[in-house]
Amino acid sequence: MELGIVIAVVVIALVFDYTNGFHDAANAIATSVSTRALTPRVALAMAAVMNFVGAFLGQRVAETVAEVITPPEEAVAGLVVVMAGLVGAITWNMITWYYGLPSSSSHALIGGLVGAAMGYGLLHDAPFASVKWDVILDKIIIPMVASPLFGFAVAFLLMLAIMWIFRKANPHRTQRRFRFLQTISAAAMALGHGLQDAQKTMGVIFLALLAGGYVSSGDPLPFWVIFSAAAAISLGTYSGGWRIMRTLGRRIIHLDPARGFAAETVAAGVLYTTAFAFSAPISTTHTITSAVMGVGATKRFSAVRWGVARSIVMAWVLTFPAAASVAAVFYWVAHYLIEVLP
Template sequence: MVTTLLVAVVALALIFDYTNGFHDAANSIATIVSTKVLTPFQAVLLAAVFNFAAYFFIKDHKVANTVAKTVHEEFITLHVVLAGLIAAITWNLTTWWFGIPSSSSHTLIGGFAGAGITNALSMGNHAMAAINSAYIFKIIAYIVLAPFIGLFIAYFITILILHICKRAKPAVAERWFKRLQLVSAAALSFAHGTNDAQKVMGILYVSLVAAKVVTSGAPMPEWIPLACYSAIALGTMSGGWKIVKTMGSKITKITPLEGVAAETAGAVTLFITEHFAIPVSTTHTITGSIIGVGLTKRVSAVRWGVTINLVWAWIITIPISAIIAGLVFMLVRHW
């Protein structure tokens, strides 16, 4: 019974990682596609390669550790993880279908936390007994902070580039920035891999602990990062064209110069947060970066109506995922 359930959990975790890849492919490639530097196929290939490349460089998995500790260990069962994954996949596919660039990271964390809370309540504990508030509050804080960090970095990078290149011939500058955008898009894809693949690693690790396959605190089995980086890279190869359209053209019009600035800002933000073991949303980060680029032209250059709709999607992602997970847990806990 436990073996069957564990196999189901591992399969669903990798399916989620795959959906994370095609859902979040837009984060890495939207600007480089909208500026026509690469074709959509070339762009997803670039993103997939650098998503997977993170496997060879990131070995400490600090973000995975943070995700694993969002729910207290005594309330984590395979049913909790299963319910959280089903909820996360459901919300990921729903937002992808409607072209809404919501956060796959927060979907997963919301689902995991919601199932954990429901388990705590079913055991006669109060709701917050299941939640490690220090980790959850840090994650919630960066729902707000990550876009603003990306925004400010992108704004200042754009201003700096414009100052440095103010005497350059427009045709020459555009040619160079199209080349540089290959580098910045690769950096953002690499950073996306380092941050997002680790979240599922944390979920898989606690699943093995709950199933008593490994003891808590033991090193993570090597197959987990390999499988997670592979799944997210394959998902990225599948693209996510509805979200690409939203990210690449509906927020603000992007030039190659601005694409370089936005992607660089997004990558820098993700590298910083990964260093401090903070699981942030790549979607939120690059959206803030694109807005920061738009603000260098004028406030009206940003389509605020579209942006406000995105913010609402961000706000409801964790609670909706938590509610779905709670309902699913009630259905599957006796399986």
């Protein structure tokens, strides 16, 4: 029975990784497509390849995700907790994808794991015992708040610098050059997305293997876990997320190539820094969206469609509790079916 549940959890984790890919495909390429620097299919193919490569660049984010909760010692209960966390994340991903809102798959996953762990804890009169709150605060909450603020501010300043440097240049020639540079910045953004988001699925699969007793806490990630997570997010990215792409590329603000390049460059830099320097699983969605708002604000603050931005921020705020709630309910239902029913 335990092996069957482990296989089911791994499959669900890869389904989450796939939904993460098509949900977040817009992160890397929406600005390049909207400025016509890349055609949609070329952009998706490039993003898929770079996602796959990025997944092999490190494992520190995966280690952080695996530390978010302590699975119950009972193997079946631990596996059901991880499964419930994934179901909560997938559910929220699908809801926000349907409405075209660029919410965070990362925070949906973390919220789902925390909600499932607390759901287990409530049944054992210790709702907070299985959650590592120091890891949540230091590597989830603080980076979650800081990264979009930093992305907005740095993107705003970088765009001001670009405007000043090229203030006397021929506008048409300048935008043509930045359209070429966007190919590089979009590739860097896609590489950062693979580095960050594929590792989160690796961490969850490792949690499932840990709960099932197939690995120990100090073991390295098996190669098949890394490869399968990389392949799943790459395939998901290639399938595309057109609803969210429209929101990021057009509905927040109409971007030109220079602003698209600035937003992607800043967002990619934030992804690399947080992954390598802080092992923090930040949201690629939050980072690129805030960077887009930052470069857009250099036109004038009214150029940013703040009503759309408000809806996005609302989705950000709801992500953690919504995914946690779904995960907790799923855990209770699964617990009842496994433990109570004959």
